[in-house]
Amino acid sequence: MTGGRPAGTIDGMEAVAGEYEFAPLRIPPGTSRSAAATMLSLQADTGGWELARLQLHADGTRKVILRRRARLSYLPKPHI
Template sequence: MSTADDYEYAPLRIPPGTSRTAAATMLSLQVDVGGWELARLQLHADGTRKAILRRRARLSYLPMPVT
């Protein structure tokens, strides 16, 4: 079992009006480039999506997500 210290987290805000397909593409690019995985995704009433990405702490040499 892994602990919270094994991961680093990064918030990512996706603006309202962004299509579901475009949001999925943005997230998949972060996965491919930075080694991130989706930990949580929230859809707010105004249409804003808030994603929490995580990756193993040992991969910290990879870039942070573009916000």
């Protein structure tokens, strides 16, 4: 650790409110990891989305939050 910053912090991630739009998704249990990754990759390629958060629950459900810059709002919403 250098510069007095805790390990694991990322510089330059200060987003002004309203700069990003978010899209919550739910991937059902039983979906393989590779299938989920493929679905999210397609959303990134076609809609400009990036992964903001992913939670894997005990029942196998994945809760995903995608984000993109608000200026890209003319692109399609995610559809899974």
